[in-house]
Amino acid sequence: MTAALSAITRFVDRRQRIFFPAPAVAVLFLIIVLPIAFNLYLTFTKWTVGLGQPQFIGFDNFVEAFGDERVWNGVRVMIYFSGASLALELGLGLLIAIYFNRAFRGSEAVQAIYIIPFAATPVAVALIWRIMLNPDIGVINYMLRSVGLPPGLWVSNEHMVIPTLVMVDVWKWTPMITLIVLAGLKSLPPDPYEAARIDGANPLQIFWYITLPLIRPVLIAALMLRSLDNLKEFDLIYTITQGGPGIASETLYLYSYNVSFGYFKAGYGSALMVVVFLVVLVFNVLMNRLRRDASAV
Amino acid sequence: MRKALKFAALAGLLCTSLISTSASAGIDWKQSQGTEIRFLMNRHPFTTYIEPKVAEFEKLTGIKVVIEAFPEDQYRNKLTIELNSGGRVDGFMIMPGQDDLYYSKAGWLQPLDAYIADPKLTDASWDPKDFFASFAKASSVNGKQIGVVINAETSLLAYRKDLFTRFKQKVPTTMKELEAVAKFFHGKEVDGKKLVGITLRGKKAAATSQWVDFLYSFGGSWTNAKGKSNFASAQDIAAFKFYGDLLRKYGPQGGTMLHWAESTSAFMEGKAAMIYDANVFKALYENPKESKVAGEVGYAVIPAGPTGLRLPHVSNWSLSISKMSAPERQKAAWLFIQWATNKENCLGALLAGVPSGRKSSWDSKEYKANDKQPDWTAATMKSFDIGQGQWNPPVINVPEIRDITGQVIVDAIEGKDVAASAKKAAALMDKKMER
Numbered sequence: 264m265t266a267a268l269s270a271i272t273r274f275v276d277r278r279q280r281i282f283f284p285a286p287a288v289a290v291l292f293l294i295i296v297l298p299i300a301f302n303l304y305l306t307f308t309k310w311t312v313g314l315g316q317p318q319f320i321g322f323d324n325f326v327e328a329f330g331d332e333r334v335w336n337g338v339r340v341m342i343y344f345s346g347a348s349l350a351l352e353l354g355l356g357l358l359i360a361i362y363f364n365r366a367f368r369g370s371e372a373v374q375a376i377y378i379i380p381f382a383a384t385p386v387a388v389a390l391i392w393r394i395m396l397n398p399d400i401g402v403i404n405y406m407l408r409s410v411g412l413p414p415g416l417w418v419s420n421e422h423m424v425i426p427t428l429v430m431v432d433v434w435k436w437t438p439m440i441t442l443i444v445l446a447g448l449k450s451l452p453p454d455p456y457e458a459a460r461i462d463g464a465n466p467l468q469i470f471w472y473i474t475l476p477l478i479r480p481v482l483i484a485a486l487m488l489r490s491l492d493n494l495k496e497f498d499l500i501y502t503i504t505q506g507g508p509g510i511a512s513e514t515l516y517l518y519s520y521n522v523s524f525g526y527f528k529a530g531y532g533s534a535l536m537v538v539v540f541l542v543v544l545v546f547n548v549l550m551n552r553l554r555r556d557a558s559a560v
Numbered sequence: 561m562r563k564a565l566k567f568a569a570l571a572g573l574l575c576t577s578l579i580s581t582s583a584s585a586g587i588d589w590k591q592s593q594g595t596e597i598r599f600l601m602n603r604h605p606f607t608t609y610i611e612p613k614v615a616e617f618e619k620l621t622g623i624k625v626v627i628e629a630f631p632e633d634q635y636r637n638k639l640t641i642e643l644n645s646g647g648r649v650d651g652f653m654i655m656p657g658q659d660d661l662y663y664s665k666a667g668w669l670q671p672l673d674a675y676i677a678d679p680k681l682t683d684a685s686w687d688p689k690d691f692f693a694s695f696a697k698a699s700s701v702n703g704k705q706i707g708v709v710i711n712a713e714t715s716l717l718a719y720r721k722d723l724f725t726r727f728k729q730k731v732p733t734t735m736k737e738l739e740a741v742a743k744f745f746h747g748k749e750v751d752g753k754k755l756v757g758i759t760l761r762g763k764k765a766a767a768t769s770q771w772v773d774f775l776y777s778f779g780g781s782w783t784n785a786k787g788k789s790n791f792a793s794a795q796d797i798a799a800f801k802f803y804g805d806l807l808r809k810y811g812p813q814g815g816t817m818l819h820w821a822e823s824t825s826a827f828m829e830g831k832a833a834m835i836y837d838a839n840v841f842k843a844l845y846e847n848p849k850e851s852k853v854a855g856e857v858g859y860a861v862i863p864a865g866p867t868g869l870r871l872p873h874v875s876n877w878s879l880s881i882s883k884m885s886a887p888e889r890q891k892a893a894w895l896f897i898q899w900a901t902n903k904e905n906c907l908g909a910l911l912a913g914v915p916s917g918r919k920s921s922w923d924s925k926e927y928k929a930n931d932k933q934p935d936w937t938a939a940t941m942k943s944f945d946i947g948q949g950q951w952n953p954p955v956i957n958v959p960e961i962r963d964i965t966g967q968v969i970v971d972a973i974e975g976k977d978v979a980a981s982a983k984k985a986a987a988l989m990d991k992k993m994e995r
Contacts (some may be wrong), residue, residue, distance in 0.1 A: 419814025508816035
């Protein structure tokens with residue numbers, strides 16, 4: 264009996280590398296690997312949930328996606344929305360961080376108030392924006408009218424909807440960029456600045472030739488973090504417009520959600536998700552390369 | 561256990577034949593004694609009404625009824641998943657206009673005609689002719705009835721009686737008059753507020769369920785005789801265009817984002833002279849706590865299209881039996897449905913605010929005595945009589961085709977080239993349509 268027990272103990276001891284991580288690996292396999300593998304399998308099938316079993320159709324879903332106007336619309340909306348919001352968030356975030364990066368009275372209080380949008384729950388915030396943006400009963404048009412300005416249609420107009428959503432996204436997420444950049448600024452060495460000042464550089468030159476190159480890796484890291492969420496922005500857009508008017512604000516991510524959970528077309532929806540995943544992946548690989556180049560400088 | 565149940569049922573049947581020979585036309589309610597059935601229900605006012613009364617049914621029949629109710633969104637998911645995985649469901653609530661083709665293709669719907677025709681299973685007092693024909697048709701697939709209506713709805717034109725009297729306007733009976741009246745009121749200052757002529761749903765897929773009444777009244781249809789999309793036909797294009805123009809020219813701003821909640825609140829705020837939407841929203845309009853126009857609202861059937869056609873849709877919730885349940889339990893489920901939709905319960909539900917699909921409920925003294933909006937009742941009855949049960953595209957993938965349709969409505973509201981948009985949608989619909 265004891266002999267058998269010690270044999271088991273020895274067996275386990277010698278294979279600690281396998282046995283100790285095994286539970287964690289099993290859980291990871293179940294909740295991450297398996298769903299992704301199943302999703303990949305589904306991309307090659309035609310399957311409406313409830314109607315029969317998945318049928319293998321090879322690359323047909325991707326061929327269909329290629330000819331699907333809503334896919335191209337989704338890509339266009341995604342580039343427009345993400346390009347505009349990421350650029351604004353990065354630019355504004357940097358400027359505000361530089362502004363905050365000096366001692367002034369009440370700076371802590373101002374910073375605390377400033378990060379509230381970032382700290383608030385996205386869906387709750389989006390619901391409030393949705394009401395504020397309503398052209399009839401919204402407070403934004405009320406304020407515009409009360410100072411004699413013409414009211415806008417905001418998200419109810421197909422040309423205004425993306426700029427409006429970008430505005431909300433910038434309002435919500437710029438503080439996050441600021442926070443990251445501010446941490447980066449605080450950790451910059453003081454020596455180059457002293458040297459520059461002694462050499463008579465003006466503030467603009469200091470910013471351009473010292474701050475920006477030094478802060479670049481941090482900026483790119485902030486951009487990567489933000490783009491991960493931004494490229495698959497869902498809660499804000501879905502809550503405020505559901506992709507409307509028509510499909511004017513339907514990103515590829517939103518469309519794949521509609522296909523999967525509105526139309527229950529699991530195969531096609533999975534294929535679209537994979538396309539979104541590839542876009543995010545490629546963007547981040549590029550960013551990563553940029554960052555490495557920046558650190559190499 | 562099963563054997564015991566069968567035995568009990570057999571014994572029950574024997575008793576039936578003994579009694580029924582001596583008694584009148586009534587069926588033997590004890591014939592499925594001892595059976596247990598499980599119903600999945602939407603947490604709908606009808607469910608709230610019937611749940612406390614189930615004990616009466618259990619006492620009458622000896623059948624044990626387990627009701628599980630969930631809020632609508634959850635309910636649909638739960639039901640789809642349970643039916644899909646072959647869970648033990650004997651009966652359920654269904655919105656046939658939305659789900660009947662999908663459920664019937666999936667093989668989940670037991671036809672009821674054989675039960676209804678069998679005098680041993682269906683009591684003469686149940687009187688199938690008492691139901692509006694439009695709802696029996698709406699709850700049928702390929703001529704077979706698959707559900708019994710428990711909640712009956714349609715859409716109506718609601719208008720401000722006070723404004724119509726004050727400005728001496730006639731209630732529109734044709735689409736031309738509708739447009740003229742909308743134009744007349746649009747932009748008028750009343751009590752310091754600027755009115756819009758009419759408010760309608762304009763939000764993509766959500767708009768299709770109201771727009772469809774305009775489609776039908778303009779003589780249009782979802783598909784043509786060959787089963788292809790009919791959107792490119794002159795009638796369909798005219799319906800798209802009329803609806804879009806009406807909302808753009810005489811409706812609230814931002815029409816393309818109006819769901820029923822936005823549209824009804826514009827009307828309840830007193831900002832619109834008319835609204836076209838579900839008749840059951842009367843409860844909202846007439847609630848003085850929520851609505852500024854309570855007591856001032858009149859109701860009418862949809863105005864007639866260019867050829868004189870008035871064709872609103874009717875929609876309903878029905879009770880259905882699962883095809884995958886066992887015959888003995890299906891029989892018990894039918895007894896339950898029959899009891900839940902008898903004249904007494906339909907009337908009781910109507911008095912509790914659930915619109916009934918039975919004529920007798922609306923004609924009853926009890927209902928008429930408390931009817932505060934007889935014009936609403938009259939218009940509703942008229943719509944039930946002439947209504948069309950198919951309010952969604954006749955396909956399995958309803959949400960997808962509704963989105964395609966909604967895009968044309970959005971384009972029409974935005975004043976784009978409707979014919980081009982409709983043609984594009986027709987081609988897309990032909991490609992995506994699943995039957």
